[in-house]
Amino acid sequence: MDARFLDGRSARVRSATVEIVDQSLTIAVDGTTHVWPLAGLSVVRQGGEARLSHRTDRDARLVMAVDDWTRLSGAQGTVVERRGRGREVRLVMGLTAFAVSVAAFVFVGVPALSGPMARATPVSFEQRMGQNFDGQMGAIFPECAGEEGQAILAALGDRIAAQADTPFDVRVRAVQAPMLNAFALPGGPILITDDLIRDAKSPDELAAVVAHEVAHIEKRHVMQAVWRSLGVGLLLDAVVGGGTGAGQQAVILAGQATDLRYGRDAESEADARGQQLLHDLGLSSRGMASFFWRLGGEQEEGDQALTSATEFLSTHPDSTRRAKAARAAERTGAPALTAQEWATVQATCETGSDNPIDSLKRRFGLGGDDAAPDQGQQMRMHGQTGRRP
Structure with missing residues (x-):
């Protein structure tokens, strides 16, 4: 299957050929092969595209048509798609925790500390x-x-x-x-x-x-x-x-x-x-x-x-x-x-x-x-x- 590969280190988009072999996704790009085990694969479907990434190479992205990915993954049996929202969820949870901490410090910590600080x-x-x-x-x-x-x-x-x-x-x-x-x-x-x-x-x-x-x-x-x-x-x-x-x-x-x-x-x-x-x-x-x-x-x-x-x-x-x-x-x-x-x-x-x-x-x-x-x-x-x- 044809796809587009971004290595995460440059803005260059390169053509790639992908296939699934032995429970791994192999990506052939300019004579170099990247191997992503399916166990660590994250797939996000956006519109007509499937965006794939892997936990061993978090910055790299593979982009291909959703239909192509469906045929490729279906031909190899059911591939468990790990929706690539973990990072976003962690970010939201982290920001929420930070906001709660800030609010607690402003409305509880600062008033509590202001008295001792004033006396000191x-x-x-x-x-x-x-x-x-x-x-x-x-x-x-x-x-x-x-x-x-x-x-x-x-x-x-x-x-x-x-x-x-x-x-x-x-x-x-x-x-x-x-x-x-x-x-x-x-x-x-x-x-x-x-x-x-x-x-x-x-x-x-x-x-x-x-x-x-x-x-x-x-x-x-x-x-x-x-x-x-x-x-x-x-x-x-x-x-x-x-x-x-x-x-x-x-x-x-x-x-x-x-x-x-x-x-x-x-x-x-x-x-x-x-x-x-x-x-x-x-x-x-x-x-x-x-x-x-x-x-x-x-x-x-x-x-x-x-x-x-x-x-x-x-x-x-x-x-x-x-x-x-x-x-x-x-x-x-x-x-x-x-x-x-x-x-x-x-x-x-x-x-x-x-x-x-x-x-x-x-x-x-x-x-x-x-x-x-x-x-x-x-x-x-x-x-x-x-x-x-």
């Missing part, structure tokens, strides 16, 4: 990372211009951080950002957005938010979230090859630091520790429960729910549950700020500050005085504020 991270390393993150945030979210209010807010952060067991220099400041949020960065910086300051109903609510973020820093939750996110990025880099890059992933993390999320246990721990820090100072911790009640859409003591907490609720576990836990543990105490200090803090971002969109426009020479309303204004007009302290 040198303080100096986290501080340097925090400086980079802070620089990224400063380029996007400018500081509010009210110097006196900033000083009062920083002093409140210092008082609360003094009760915490942390080597980091905690620095609290107010920033212009089109979201209701507060977030801690690695190494100590804490950013409070103008929307959160505006929507807080009392200095005790603001103090509860600050204490909560200080607790995240003390417990190394921030670095834990970084390692979890960075670990996934490094894993993806290993899987897909160059292009994402660990360095690029670190930059992405810096640019998206507000999206470093904590688990339910970390949030609960920060709530409880934040209240304890306030108690140690002799301050009231009742602001935490009232803040969470309103985040959960509940009305308490005549308060209206926050403008909109959609983003906050999407990144935080069950605010109503947290409010109930905070209410059970709260204590009365001194107010966090005097009435005059509170009024000054509330005015920190009201005048003389650039909103982040206009700041970026001016930085890159875009737009003018008649530009459209900034994103923060648009979000507030449509009630689209809210994120996570």
